[in-house]
Amino acid sequence: MSHAYSPRILITTAGFGDGHNSAARNIATALQGRAITKVIDPCQMASPTLNRFLQKSYRTMTTHCPRLWHKVYCSTDQQDFSKQQLPFMRPPENLLSREVLEFAPHAIISTYPLYPYFIERHFQEGHPRVPVFTVVTDSIEINAAWRKAPSDYWLVTDSQTKQNLTHQGLATDKIMTPGFAVHPHFQQLTPIMADDPCSPFRVLYFPTSKKPHVRRTSRAIFASAHQHIELTIVLGRNFRKLYRRAKEVQQTYPGKVRIVGWTKKVPELLNSHHIAIGKAGGATVHEAMASSCPMLIHHLVPGQEEGNLHLLKQLKGGALAESNTDLTFAIDRLLENNAAQWRQMKQNLSEHRKPEGAERIADLVLQKIIS
Numbered sequence: 391m392s393h394a395y396s397p398r399i400l401i402t403t404a405g406f407g408d409g410h411n412s413a414a415r416n417i418a419t420a421l422q423g424r425a426i427t428k429v430i431d432p433c434q435m436a437s438p439t440l441n442r443f444l445q446k447s448y449r450t451m452t453t454h455c456p457r458l459w460h461k462v463y464c465s466t467d468q469q470d471f472s473k474q475q476l477p478f479m480r481p482p483e484n485l486l487s488r489e490v491l492e493f494a495p496h497a498i499i500s501t502y503p504l505y506p507y508f509i510e511r512h513f514q515e516g517h518p519r520v521p522v523f524t525v526v527t528d529s530i531e532i533n534a535a536w537r538k539a540p541s542d543y544w545l546v547t548d549s550q551t552k553q554n555l556t557h558q559g560l561a562t563d564k565i566m567t568p569g570f571a572v573h574p575h576f577q578q579l580t581p582i583m584a585d586d587p588c589s590p591f592r593v594l595y596f597p598t599s600k601k602p603h604v605r606r607t608s609r610a611i612f613a614s615a616h617q618h619i620e621l622t623i624v625l626g627r628n629f630r631k632l633y634r635r636a637k638e639v640q641q642t643y644p645g646k647v648r649i650v651g652w653t654k655k656v657p658e659l660l661n662s663h664h665i666a667i668g669k670a671g672g673a674t675v676h677e678a679m680a681s682s683c684p685m686l687i688h689h690l691v692p693g694q695e696e697g698n699l700h701l702l703k704q705l706k707g708g709a710l711a712e713s714n715t716d717l718t719f720a721i722d723r724l725l726e727n728n729a730a731q732w733r734q735m736k737q738n739l740s741e742h743r744k745p746e747g748a749e750r751i752a753d754l755v756l757q758k759i760i761s
Contacts (some may be wrong), residue, residue, distance in 0.1 A: 397759055400495035401429045402486065404502040405441070406448050407694075409527035409672035413501040413571040413748075417525070420574050420752035428493055432505065436481035453598050456691045483508040491517065497759045499751075501525045501571075503535035510540035523755055525571060527672040530554060530704075531697030543758065545751050547676060548701060568751045569744030570676030572657075576745035579661040581682045584736040586664070588729045590620040593721075594659055596668030597636075598689050599628045607688060608639040608647070610714035611667070614721040622648045622659060657681070664732065665724065667717070670695035675702060680747070682739035684732060686711045686720050707739035 399421060403414035411431075418427045433441045451458055486508050490498070497520055500506050506522050513519045524541040526532060529551050536544070537558055544565045546552050552565045593611055597604045604623065611621055621643070623636050629651040640647040650659070660666060660681035668674050669689040675698040678685045685708040687699050702708030711720040724732040744750075 396424065396426050397496040397756065398426045398428075398493060399497050399499060399755065399759075400490065400493050401427055401499045402502060402505045403429060403431050404433050404504075405431060405445050406502075407527075407671060408674070409570075410501045412573075412673040413525050413527050414499075416571045416573045416748040417499060417501075417751050420571075420748035421756075424752065424756060428489075428495075430486075430489055432482035432486040432489070432508075433479075436485040437478065440478060449599070453600060453689075456689075479504070483511070487512045487515075487517075495520055497521045497523060497755055499523045499525060499755060500539075500541075501527060503533065503539055506539040506541045521755075521758055523751075523758075525751060526551065527570065528694065529672065529675075529697045529701040531693070531700065532558075533694070543754075545754065547672075547747075550701065550704065551697070566754055568754055569747030570672065570680075571748040571751050572673075572677050572680045572745060574746070574748050576657050576661075576677070576680045577749070579657055579681070579745075581661045581740070581743075582664060582736070584733045584740065588664060588725065588732065590618040591616055591665075591725060591729075592663040593619060593621045594663035594666045594683070595621060595623050596666065596674060597623065597625070597628065597632060598669060599631060602635075604632050604635040605639055606714055607667070607717065608643075610717045611721065612643055612646070613718045614725065616721065616725045619721075620646050620648070622650060622663065624650045624653065624656070624659065626652055665721075667711075670698045670702075672698055675699075675708075676744075676747070679705070679707065679739055680743050680745040682707075682736055682743045684708055684724070684735035684739060686717060688712060688717060705738055705742050707735050707742070 401414045401418055403410045405411060414429050418429050421427050490512055498509055506524055509522055521542045523543045523545055524539050526536050526544055526546045529547045532555060545568055546565060547570045549567055552567050555565055556562045612619060625632050625636060636649045640649060660678055660683045666678045666683050666685045667688050670687045685702060687710045690699060699710055709720060711717040
């Protein structure tokens with residue numbers, strides 16, 4: 391499609407959790423060559439200092455005080471986001487309005503639940519309306535901020551999420567199920583097969599920023615009765631904070647531990663490992679599912695991430711193992727009887743994997759605005 395005739399699509403995101411940014415970037419990648427896209431984070435652009443503070447507070451609360459975050463999260467069910475009641479959100483709203491005017495998009499995709507409210511107020515001021523697509527990055531248990539958003543369409547991860555939203559009053563013809571917007575590269579990768587010998591059994595571990603957990607969790611993994619385990623620790627943005635402890639693990643188990651910092655190779659890692667261990671964030675869970683890689687949830691943020699765990703359990707492709715004792719036991723169970731439970735989980739996920747989620751979202755948006 392020539393850019394001279396390509397539709398313009400504005401994609402909005404926010405840095406509160408990895409799911410919003412991942413979905414936005416991946417949708418933009420899927421639209422390359424078919425549309426002119428612009429990805430913006432109005433919160434970061436309008437108030438960078440405050441935004442960094444809020445992001446840090448969010449990560450601290452979800453990691454170290456998850457029950458407190460749960461109360462904050464649940465309180466949003468009572469909020470009326472149709473009225474601008476938060477003074478610190480006015481700069482992002484004004485910036486978003488200017489971006490819409492300047493870019494003149496044919497459609498707007500939002501991967502963050504608050505922006506559709508901003509956009510609706512922009513339209514109410516008399517500016518031309520364009521379709522608004524809300525990409526929901528959580529599963530099953532959906533916060534009211536998503537449900538009440540003034541949107542033309544909701545793009546969700548699975549049929550159970552659609553059913554729940556329908557029961558809560560959304561029109562079924564406005565809800566589509568393309569899957570999570572994982573990177574299109576997932577479609578080109580081949581996951582480990584269910585008949586793999588599992589020797590060595592490769593574990594992919596995404597630690598939280600809690601310093602002691604890297605060593606304790608690693609010891610729990612290697613405490614399994616299965617002797618042929620290899621561990622990859624992905625430190626990501628916590629590289630400086632956690633590297634020394636990860637290095638101690640590597641020295642304790644020579645030849646069995648690989649340390650990875652910030653990487654764009656997560657798709658390759660998930661497709662080449664037998665199991666993933668980490669928190670139940672939307673991006674991580676759905677990337678694991680796109681790789682049909684079973685997952686053990688070792689950190690759960692109540693409310694916000696419970697639906698992602700429920701989805702894994704429904705598909706029988708993962709489980710909760712919050713304590714280190716539970717983690718060791720879960721790995722032993724997976725690997726007993728020639729890894730029978732792991733093989734069944736693998737098969738279950740392979741029947742539901744959606745590596746083309748971003749491409750499906752791109753197709754749906756283009757169909758709606760071109761037809």
